[in-house]
Amino acid sequence: MRKEVVVFGIKDTAELALWYLTHDSDFTVVAFTVHQAYINENTFHGLPVVPFEELANHFPPSDYFLFAPMTGVKMNTLRKEVYLQGKAMGYSYISYVSSKATICGNQIGENCFILEDNTLQPYTTIGNNVVLWSGNHIGHHGVIEDHVFFTSHVVLSGHCHVKERAWFGVNATIRDYTVIGEGCLISMGALVTKSTEDGSFYMGCPARKQDKLAIEVY
Ligand SMILES: CC(C)(COP(=O)(O)OP(=O)(O)OC[C@H]1O[C@@H](n2cnc3c(N)ncnc32)[C@H](O)[C@@H]1OP(=O)(O)O)[C@@H](O)C(=O)NCCC(=O)NCCS
Structure with missing residues (x-):
């Protein structure tokens, strides 16, 4: 079974997701992703940061899971939007x-x-x-x-x-x-x-x- 996952985000919640998945799950985080406009550095915790718009070219949905554990600001509308975008791109999400x-x-x-x-x-x-x-x-x-x-x-x-x-x-x-x-x-x-x-x-x-x-x- 596939166990590799890309995490959406490069802030606290994504960093926490890395910690929890690494220490308390069977999943391996292989990369992070955010929209191009939010990328300042090409790596986070030593892993690649890939523009969300191009994610499928680097980590295709046939081979990788996605995980987008975001904060609830704007009454969860941003979280909902990103989650639905990932689904439209064909990704399966882990929990x-x-x-x-x-x-x-x-x-x-x-x-x-x-x-x-x-x-x-x-x-x-x-x-x-x-x-x-x-x-x-x-x-x-x-x-x-x-x-x-x-x-x-x-x-x-x-x-x-x-x-x-x-x-x-x-x-x-x-x-x-x-x-x-x-x-x-x-x-x-x-x-x-x-x-x-x-x-x-x-x-x-x-x-x-x-x-x-x-x-x-x-
Ligand atoms: C709803 C919430 C965001 C309101 O915050 P806010 O609009 O910034 O409110 P303010 O801090 O400006 O406070 C305005 C007034 O309401 C009071 N107040 C703020 N939150 C209150 C609460 N939950 N219950 C009762 N009174 C509250 C303040 O004491 C202040 O009173 P004052 O005007 O007499 O001084 C805040 O109450 C809240 O729930 N924050 C979430 C905290 C949390 O769960 N953090 C974890 C995040 S991971």
Whole structure:
């Protein structure tokens, strides 16, 4: 089976992906890629940096996997765009799931980045291009759609439905049976007791919808 992977990015998250894949997976990172306009150096950590526009000429999708674990800025729209571009170019994505995460047979999509100390309880499904940074509790019988970003130590109670591109700040707490709307920003420490509206920004205990839209804040 093919085990070689190209990582999208040349900043912190890509550097972390290199570390995790090297120390805790069967994959070997062979190169990095970003759009031509963002390339300053031709190497990163001693590996080639290839323009994304030309990636298929150097590392064809028939022979290499792609992994694009990006930050959630602009409410995950950039992550979504790059992920879809890679798919249109014909690449298959890997997912990284830490050996120190607790997984209970969950269905997990592609291009997911799931770090240490996450607990995924049974019967919860994870879509494509989802980031679970370290230490989240993802409760049972839930649905997490594509392009969602959890930072750290979020408690998502059982039976929640998180719609695509939602973003959770550290230590947010979500009541059971809650629906988190598409592209919602749940700020750090928010206590979400009711379902939230698409594209909105929530803060506080209990969490209240703020005047600004999510995209205006992050
Ligand atoms: C949503 C968020 C981005 C808002 O940040 P912001 O718009 O820059 O807010 P500011 O820092 O300008 O603060 C504005 C006011 O809101 C308050 N505030 C900021 N975040 C708050 C929060 N999560 N809960 C309650 N009050 C908050 C500030 O104390 C400040 O109050 P003041 O006007 O009385 O001084 C921020 O709360 C957040 O969640 N950040 C994410 C942190 C995180 O998870 N980091 C990990 C990233 S990997």
